[in-house]
Amino acid sequence: MLGWRNRALTDDGTIFLRTVRQILAGNGPVFNVDERVEANTSTLWQWVLVLLGALLPGDLGRIAVITGLLMTVTGVFIACDATRRLYSTNAPTRWMLPAGVLVIFAVPPFQDFASAGLDSGLGTLWLSACWWLLVRLRNDPSPLELTAHAVVYGLGVLVRPDLFLVTVIFFTASWLLRRPSFPQAAAQLAALGTLPISYEVFRAGYYGLLLPMPALTKEAGQTELAAGLRYLRDFADPYALYAPAALLLIAACLIAKRHSLDRALLVPATPVCAALALTAYVTKVGGDYMHARMLLPATYLALLPVFLIPCTRALAAITVSIATWCAVVAGPWHTTTLDPNSQTVRVRVEDTRLTGNDNADNTRAWTSAFPGLRESVAAALAAKTPVLLRLRPDDFRPDLLMPLNPMYKGTKISIPGWYLGVTGAVVPLDQRIVEMWGLAHTLGAHLEYTPGWEKKLPGHGKLIDDVWLLALDLDPQVLDPPPGSIAVTREGLAAARHALSCGDLKELLDSTRKPLTAGRFWDNLTGAWERTNLRIPRDPFDAERKFCGRRQP
Known part of the structure; x- marks a missing residue:
């Protein structure tokens, strides 16, 4: 009872x-x-x-x-x-x-x-x-x-x-x-x-x-x-x-x-x-x-x-x-x-405060409590070209629509998942969610701790920096960071993109994104130990040196 x-x-x-x-x-x-x-x-x-x-x-x-x-x-x-x-x-x-x-x-x-x-x-x-x-x-x-x-x-x-x-x-x-x-x-x-x-x-x-x-x-x-x-x-x-x-x-x-x-x-x-x-x-x-x-x-x-x-x-x-x-x-x-x-x-x-419901015991109770998120997804899906969204933190409505990396073929939107559960319920299954805390994001899970965040929210110490989010999901034809990006420079964005194309970091991304052939399964299996222990420096220049061995000319 x-x-x-x-x-x-x-x-x-x-x-x-x-x-x-x-x-x-x-x-x-x-x-x-x-x-x-x-x-x-x-x-x-x-x-x-x-x-x-x-x-x-x-x-x-x-x-x-x-x-x-x-x-x-x-x-x-x-x-x-x-x-x-x-x-x-x-x-x-x-x-x-x-x-x-x-x-x-x-x-x-x-x-x-x-x-x-x-x-x-x-x-x-x-x-x-x-x-x-x-x-x-x-x-x-x-x-x-x-x-x-x-x-x-x-x-x-x-x-x-x-x-x-x-x-x-x-x-x-x-x-x-x-x-x-x-x-x-x-x-x-x-x-x-x-x-x-x-x-x-x-x-x-x-x-x-x-x-x-x-x-x-x-x-x-x-x-x-x-x-x-x-x-x-x-x-x-x-x-x-x-x-x-x-x-x-x-x-x-x-x-x-x-x-x-x-x-x-x-x-x-x-x-x-x-x-x-x-x-x-x-x-x-x-x-x-x-x-x-x-x-x-x-x-x-x-x-x-x-x-x-x-x-x-x-x-x-x-x-x-x-x-x-x-x-x-x-x-x-x-x-x-x-x-x-x-x-x-x-x-x-906390959930009662978010949903306004003492017994939010179904998915609809959650999705109805985030109208701004629903509007953001609808607006992004209606865009003429694939977009990467940035949301306003107060109401989850669109703050900026940016061109999406074309490597995500068939995907029209990539959206940050601050509340991952409700975002997963709102966003269609064939569209992309960026899990901002690294709990369901390949690169984010391997990042070093965000300084100070582990003391604020235990278990959520790997907040994805803007530079890595943009390096992964922003169209590579865009060379300058968009307005409002936190601590991202043109040179830093280029270094992060270069790091993603090198060595163990590239192999890490390939392990989750390449088609699952028998060869890919075997490579994943035999490399699982090293991959589990892989950590990525947060500074894109440090990551570039670690995985590429040199700065991009």
């Missing part, structure tokens, strides 16, 4: 829909038809939406919202059943009390992302399934069933790349609990890796990279501890999460006293270890701009062993205390107020 009350499609959720529509239209898993880019982090969620879009009528955005909510509800039910089974043989009573599950119901970010059109619902369902299968190990499943478990565990990296940590920890716990023979272990490893490795080969050959483009853009291997710790605090402070955490820790200790210190404790310890690993990773990379989103899987994992707790006098008192905390947090009198210095955004609040 809480998830339904807060149902809404986020702009980021709408990004998935353009790729889904491209697949359904026969153009392949791309964002623009002229560039093979993996714009979405969750591979599995993308293909779930493709399947649903092919089978069900109606708005894809609403389908994504409802499906995510159903997956969340189903996942919570499965998790509760698994925790009940965990205590069914050792609990002093058959009655169970809700404890950790109350935190899920109370904390607003869980409600916000239950139906955001993102992969959160799928992630909740997968985590719950892994937990249920781990508890199932206590019933001594057959080797064939254990192999099937491994297939489910292996899906983690396809749900989200960071869930690879959960896959490793759950599979290791499964191996320690069952201690399979060598042939059985080999079969389970094969089952664990077949799907993710097969997709990784496809990704490297098709896109030319080893990671989804958003992971590359956000520099998933970086270390930003100060920002990560602030991200943790921004989640914990507004809801006083320390209170239920302390109460549930006491409950876990009381429950543990009733269990013998043997391998059985490995089962509840497994999701807690996975939660710690995920939290450490999210903290290391500096978090995200979306309030709490990256910490929700870790929080969910940590709560799983105490979703339900046995009914004893002491544990009942703890449950009442948690319920009291829930009433404070979930009640209408509680307003989520983030630190004014916070770098995170509660997307539901």
Whole structure:
């Protein structure tokens, strides 16, 4: 009910829909038809939406919202059943009390992302399934069933790349609990890796990279501890999460006293270890701009062993205390107020402001909220020649129409995608969108960080400079930068264009734009490691020296 009350499609959720529509239209898993880019982090969620879009009528955005909510509800039910089974043989009573599950119901970010059109619902369902299968190990499943478990565990990296940590920890716990023979272990490893490795080969050959483009853009291997710790605090402070955490820790200790210190404790310890690993990773990379989103899987994992707790006098008192905390947090009198210095955004609040709708749960609700963007696209499509648009930042109406690079054959417009999801919904599938943050743009993802931007908007540190945008999309017959271009000179524009024609930078662009022949697939596959690690200097003269070795005469 809480998830339904807060149902809404986020702009980021709408990004998935353009790729889904491209697949359904026969153009392949791309964002623009002229560039093979993996714009979405969750591979599995993308293909779930493709399947649903092919089978069900109606708005894809609403389908994504409802499906995510159903997956969340189903996942919570499965998790509760698994925790009940965990205590069914050792609990002093058959009655169970809700404890950790109350935190899920109370904390607003869980409600916000239950139906955001993102992969959160799928992630909740997968985590719950892994937990249920781990508890199932206590019933001594057959080797064939254990192999099937491994297939489910292996899906983690396809749900989200960071869930690879959960896959490793759950599979290791499964191996320690069952201690399979060598042939059985080999079969389970094969089952664990077949799907993710097969997709990784496809990704490297098709896109030319080893990671989804958003992971590359956000520099998933970086270390930003100060920002990560602030991200943790921004989640914990507004809801006083320390209170239920302390109460549930006491409950876990009381429950543990009733269990013998043997391998059985490995089962509840497994999701807690996975939660710690995920939290450490999210903290290391500096978090995200979306309030709490990256910490929700870790929080969910940590709560799983105490979703339900046995009914004893002491544990009942703890449950009442948690319920009291829930009433404070979930009640209408509680307003989520983030630190004014916070770098995170509660997307539901922001999206409600943008759309003017508390339940913008479909694509039309978004497109109707951006009339200037719709007018800009219509004006560009009506132009006599192909154009590159520049939009006014206040209302997204045309600021300047420039001649488009003729290499984009069949394309009439190229338009900046500041809000990529709604732009993808407005712009026709056969027209070009420039993802300005580099999250779905080949050159942008490989640029060095924009100085200062990473501190303003975590995860969005690769804003594309005007000089590179013009070098790629402006007609090369135009030698002078158009009026209003930021820090672009005639010489800089020429240097950027020269750099694009040289060495590894040219090969990078070719990997996504050349026709996908067998030879191109092999070149992409074998060069994926080097290409993933390639970084482009922002200064066009530095880039020219790096890739061309000399200045253009």
